[in-house]
Amino acid sequence: MVQFLDTREDGFAAQFQSLLGMKREDSPDVDAIVADIIADVRARGDAALIELTSKFDRFDITADRLAFSLEEIAAEIAKVPPAERAALELAAERIRAYHARQMPEDQRWTDAAGAELGWRWGPVSAAGLYVPGGLASYPSSVLMNAIPAKVAGVERLVVVCPTPDGVVNPLVLLAAQIAGVDTVYRVGGAQAIAALAYGTDAIAPVDKITGPGNAFVAAAKRRVFGRVGIDMIAxxxxxxxxxxxxxxxxxxxxxxxxxxxxxxxxxxxxxxxxxxxxxxxxxxxxxxxxxxxxxxxxxxxxxxxxxxxxxxxxxxxxxxxxxxxxxxxxxxxxxxxxxxxxxxxxxxxxxxxxxxxxxxxxxxxxxxxxxxxxxxxxSSGLSVMDFLKRTTLAKMTPGALKAIGPAAETLAISESLEAHGLSVRARLDALNKGEL
Amino acid sequence: MVQFLDTREDGFAAQFQSLLGMKREDSPDVDAIVADIIADVRARGDAALIELTSKFDRFDITADRLAFSLEEIAAEIAKVPPAERAALELAAERIRAYHARQMPEDQRWTDAAGAELGWRWGPVSAAGLYVPGGLASYPSSVLMNAIPAKVAGVERLVVVCPTPDGVVNPLVLLAAQIAGVDTVYRVGGAQAIAALAYGTDAIAPVDKITGPGNAFVAAAKRRVFGRVGIDMIAxxxxxxxxxxxxxxxxxxxxxxxxxxxxxxxxxxxxxxxxxxxxxxxxxxxxxxxxxxxxxxxxxxxxxxxxxxxxxxxxxxxxxxxxxxxxxxxxxxxxxxxxxxxxxxxxxxxxxxxxxxxxxxxxxxxxxxxxxxxxxxxxSSGLSVMDFLKRTTLAKMTPGALKAIGPAAETLAISESLEAHGLSVRARLDALNKGEL
Missing domain, CATH: 3.40.50.1980 (Nitrogenase molybdenum iron protein domain)
Structure with a gap:
């Protein structure tokens, strides 16, 4: 039977606290194994990727076949029943429309001191999406990860997806095609994350990795974080x-x-x-x-x-x-x-x-x-923001520098950062002497 | 002499690549020490915090004095020269004005299918800001971290700052006051991060931790990530x-x-x-x-x-x-x-x-x-977004569910998630029978 609680009963506070604190997940410690896999892919590139794919996915591949060819994709996609294709297309259209509204705006303004300020958003150049193979291979997740990336303007978007025993879910390939994914690589696990983060001859590195995975994938994402951006660990x-x-x-x-x-x-x-x-x-x-x-x-x-x-x-x-x-x-x-x-x-x-x-x-x-x-x-759900980054902008006129520069110099000196202060002072002195 | 490169010279590509790949930082492996410190603070709370502060900061404190009192803050702040106070106030005003423009807007709309969609932004409830002690104790960083949090609407904002040998930088306390920080605790290191993440009797836990620190602080932030949100590792x-x-x-x-x-x-x-x-x-x-x-x-x-x-x-x-x-x-x-x-x-x-x-x-x-x-x-610089999170909203009418529900059912069945499909189907059947 399921647990019944009543807020009016004695002991509710403790029961509720224990519900909140429940440890629901066993996180096997795979970090050492994952560290070795990443080091191996960094050192040996495609050769490591191929060996590990043979070992973990029981699937033999060559470097030139790591990516699905257009013919292979077409052949797999042809197996998808029309109703499922139509449902995926409707889903994609609705997800795209929702996420398009998330695109943030650039701003630029001039303030009272005469300083021009603002910011500008831009997409990451390349993103990689992890898609689990086998049972947990969900085409809906392909749409949910890939579409925000495309809406954000990511130039190169790739998918990595293991194909245990060589088997792929045609719906995953169709979802990738509908979402505008450029390439799907049939590799998975920590080795795929390593390839995305560091690159191999066959797989160019990306700047951001998103998508769910098992404990090995999660540990690999944690390890490459900093080298690339990652989404949350689900x-x-x-x-x-x-x-x-x-x-x-x-x-x-x-x-x-x-x-x-x-x-x-x-x-x-x-x-x-x-x-x-x-x-x-x-x-x-x-x-x-x-x-x-x-x-x-x-x-x-x-x-x-x-x-x-x-x-x-x-x-x-x-x-x-x-x-x-x-x-x-x-x-x-x-x-x-x-x-x-x-x-x-x-x-x-x-x-x-x-x-x-x-x-x-x-x-x-x-x-x-x-x-x-x-x-x-x-934290928030995945959105176009996960595939964008902001660059802040500042532009001083001589007048603006005269107005606010002295305060910057004062603070620099108070923090014992002399060069910071001098970089402002040199300009102020020149302006005050009327040299410029 | 500094390194001179010329893009027209042979070997530039390799030289530039090596400039990009330079490892500039030694990251001492303090993870095991930090794990012990966090476990100790979780187990013994304030007692651990006090012992570790005595050990690392050579400063003896009691639980009721972990937070600076209003009198102590006033006495320290009185030491700040007027020019420095004015500079901090001008900086705070300008930082506040810039970050106020970053506040994102909520959205809500009805689409062609009759579905109401949207999202809503809200602040994290409590945030903790780490401020290094000693030489790298920068009041400007207090403003840069605390002001976006306040602009975002964070209800409880606290600072942790070690005071080696009991010494504090009065400008740090003044910056905290100007920025609207609620409490400043005189603890630092991994033990302060542990207290912020898990709470002790004297320090209530927070939801988000930001701010720079040494290798111990960085390792502690990595470890508590997930339990709480963190900013980047600088x-x-x-x-x-x-x-x-x-x-x-x-x-x-x-x-x-x-x-x-x-x-x-x-x-x-x-x-x-x-x-x-x-x-x-x-x-x-x-x-x-x-x-x-x-x-x-x-x-x-x-x-x-x-x-x-x-x-x-x-x-x-x-x-x-x-x-x-x-x-x-x-x-x-x-x-x-x-x-x-x-x-x-x-x-x-x-x-x-x-x-x-x-x-x-x-x-x-x-x-x-x-x-x-x-x-x-x-990734982007710190902003109000770091202290906000988005909740997405969806509301179907019977008409909207009839329009798009069948596609959801199709996809659920294709992913072998029967209950997902049935949850839609049960409602569609009731609507189709005109029961409702």
Missing amino acids: GPSEILVIADGTGDPDWIALDLLSQAEHDESAQAILITTDAAFGDAVSKAVEARLQTLQRRKIAGASWRDFGAVIVAQDLAEAATLSNRVAPEHLELCVADPDALAEQITHAGAIFLGAYTPEAIGDYIGGPNHVLPTARSARF | GPSEILVIADGTGDPDWIALDLLSQAEHDESAQAILITTDAAFGDAVSKAVEARLQTLQRRKIAGASWRDFGAVIVAQDLAEAATLSNRVAPEHLELCVADPDALAEQITHAGAIFLGAYTPEAIGDYIGGPNHVLPTARSARF
Whole structure:
């Protein structure tokens, strides 16, 4: 049975704290292995990549075939049924439209001192997207990572994806094509991350690496961080639903299970102001768990990490949710917009009974790469910003330098940075002497 | 003598590559020590903090005195000369005005399918700012870190700053007060980072930690990353100047030295289209190095990592600069705005002869916390965005769900995520039956 909590019961504070602090993920320590793999790829390039691919993916390849050819891609894509192609295309269009609105604007202005100030945004030159192979190979993730990069204006966008036993998911190749990916390399693991960060003869290095992966990929991303930019290190998925008891308990049950089915370490929490509704949802979950294809995974997640919490009112529910800072938050209440005003920390909010979280996973438009493990307290989902960087601009006129330069000199001297002060003073002296 | 390169000479490509690849920093491996310190603070809280402060800072403190009292702050601040106070206040005002323009806007719209989409920005609840003690204790850095946090709306903003032998820089306390910092704790090192990330009885935990520090602080920030957000790990400072030979060689020499004087590992590079001007700048640097207070540090940096590069034209200079992706870029040329158009990677650009980089360090307005070690290829300087996070919003109407829900179901089934598909299907079936 799932854990039931009630905010009015003694001991709730401690129970809730323990729910927050639950360690849901075993992180195997693969760092030493990963360090060796990265060093090997740096030293031997493609030869290492090929050997490691043979070893880990049971797939023999040559350097000139690391990238899928256009013919291979066309042949794989031809296998995709029309309905799936149409769904991917609609998803891509909606994701593109949403992310296009995220493009930030450059600014330039002149202030009262006569100083011209501003900033300018520009894309990273090249980005690499990691796509897991096998079971967790999701075409939707290809769209969610690649489209923001293309919208940002990234010039060269490549995908690395392992093909265990040589098998590739045609939908992944189609999603890459729809999103405008330039090249797909059939390599994976830490060796693929090393190739993206340092480059080999066959694979030119990139500036930014995004995308989910297993423990080896995560450790490799941590190791190459600084050499290149990386996105967040994703943890197991989470959903929190706040429900006021209106609506169908089975819908909520399916929403909870749609995160639970991802991973035994996923977490699904219902907070409701209606204890009877909480019971009904719990029963609906158990009923669905009888037949769900992924019932073993979803059942383990629900039993081990799930919870139904009865709150006194929606304000209390919002407060608890803010302490969780969930990746996904569904507000299945009569007035979801009013409740959303009370939410301070969440990766994504799904408003109202007709917005199941799965809409956001595929087709809504917002990104499905979102902060996990309470990191919505301080970080955001993937966006075009992850593929852009800002250059600040400053331009002094002689007048502006005269107005603000002396203060800079004073501060430089107070910090014992003499050359800083002199670089301002030399100009001020020349201006004051009227030399210029 | 400094290294002279010429793009027309044989071997330039290899020389330039080796300049790019120079390892300028020894990173002592302090990770094991830092892991122990963090574990100790997590286990013993304030007691550990007090012991470690006594050991590393030779300063005995009690838990109730970890924070500076208002009286102590007032007494220290009274020592600051009026000119320095006025300079700090002017700097704060200009930094605040610049960063206020960075505040991003929330968006909400309804698309053609009837889906309401958008996002909302919100501040992190609490932020902690690390300020080094002793020699590298810069009040300007307090302003540059604290003001964006306050502009973003961070509710609780604290500073940790070691006070070796009990000594504090009054300007640091004044800068904290001007910037609106709530509390200053006199602790430093990895133990201060651990306290900020995990909390102790005396110090409540924060959600985001920023600010520069030594190798122990950097290693601790890496370790607590994920538990809290962190800013970049700063490397030694860099400046690249592009000069067309107009202007005073001594000004450029001082600008180069103003980075070189920070650190023996700093790097200052001049790219000029005028070989004679390059010579003149080099001579001016040597002349200034005769008398500069920090000539030992600046001289070592210039000799070991400095370079004068003669380029054929400004376009070539821009191309080389983009490969460096410098933290600070000065364009001391007749038409700096035209040249800036060709710059794709730089942390900050200083336009024209009257904009020495030191203006940006103190008083210009833009942030002086900027990406080092070529990371301007993929990252930006500190800004209000570092203290904000985005929550995405999605709200489907029944009509919107009917329009786009089926595609989500198709993709869910293609990814073998049955509950995802059912969560959409259950709602579509109810709508189609007209039950709702």
